[in-house]
Amino acid sequence: MENLLLLHGALGSSTTMEPLKQALQDTFLVHTLDFSGHGGKPLPQEPFTMHLFVQDILQFLEQEQISSTHIFGYSMGGYAALILAMHHPECIRSIYTLATKFAWSEEAAQKEIKLLNPTKVEEKVPAFAAALANRHTPQDWKQVMHHTAGMMLQLGQSPILSTETLPKVQLPVRVAVGDRDNMVSVEETLWAYRLLPDARLQVQPNTRHPLEALPVCELSQQIRQFIGQLTVYPSVTH
Known part of the structure; x- marks a missing residue:
């Protein structure tokens, strides 16, 4: 079986990918990881950055002795996967992104950061706050949220995926987005x-x-279909 690495999104953890992992493990050798500061992993001394998360992926692949893998990246996980593909294409066979935000600007970052206020989250969506607390224990989920806001602000000031860098990703990629996604537009995904x-x-x-x-059943089937098509049509392009 081929390797498939599932990468979680911002404020997520490997546990959020568990249902998808279970659905795919009959077809692939499925792997998950927690990015630095997520899922109970220690908060790093340095700020959250996409490059830090890319290093997390590289360290995981080395630790597990995985020479190459397909990657499914949800939201922030997809962004990290594409950056990894720019610098280490030999590690990746294909990338499937879902709900990955590409259009980062200072205005977009400020819009997202407004949603990352721990006090308001506790007040307005206490169930979500409780889920985050459980997901990131023993770390403080509020610190994870603050670190994430800082990373988004940095992306807004200096987006890594751009008109100049995206063409460097020569690997097969599927970019998927929901038509009612209130964070990621169809237009930026098309871009x-x-x-x-x-x-x-x-x-x-x-x-x-x-x-x-x-x-989960629908998404897992779409991932199987995408990777399966690569063996039949290895260089399909748009």
């Missing part, structure tokens, strides 16, 4: 698709941003 040399575009109908908004 990335057009810049990627070997890309496929997928718009999920009646789908919002949260990973759990998409049925």
Whole structure:
């Protein structure tokens, strides 16, 4: 079986990928990881950055002795996977991104940071606050949220995936987005698709941003189909 690495999104952890892992493990050797500061891993001394998360992936691949793998990256995980592909394409066979935000600007970052206020989260969505506390224990989920806001601010000031860098990703990529995603637009996903040399575009109908908004059985089948097509049509391009 081929390797498949599942990468979680911002404020997520490997546990959020567990249902998808279970659904795919009959087809692939499925791996998950926790990015620095997530899922109970120690908060780093340095700020959260995409490059830090890319290093997390490289360290995991080395530790598990995985020479190459397909990657499914949800949201921030997809962003990290594409950066990794720019610098270490030999590690990756293909990338499937879902709900990955590509259009980072200072205005976009400020919009997202407004949602990352721990006090307001506790007040307005206490169930979500409790889930985050459980997900990141023994770390303080509020610190994870503050670190994430700082990373988003940095991305807004200096986006890594751009008109200049996306064309460097020569690997097969599928970029997927929900048509009702309130964080990631179809337009920005289409923008990335057009810049990627070997890309496929997928718009999920009646789908919002949260990973759990998409049925696991449907998503797992789409991942199987995408990777399966690569062996039949290894250089399909748009």
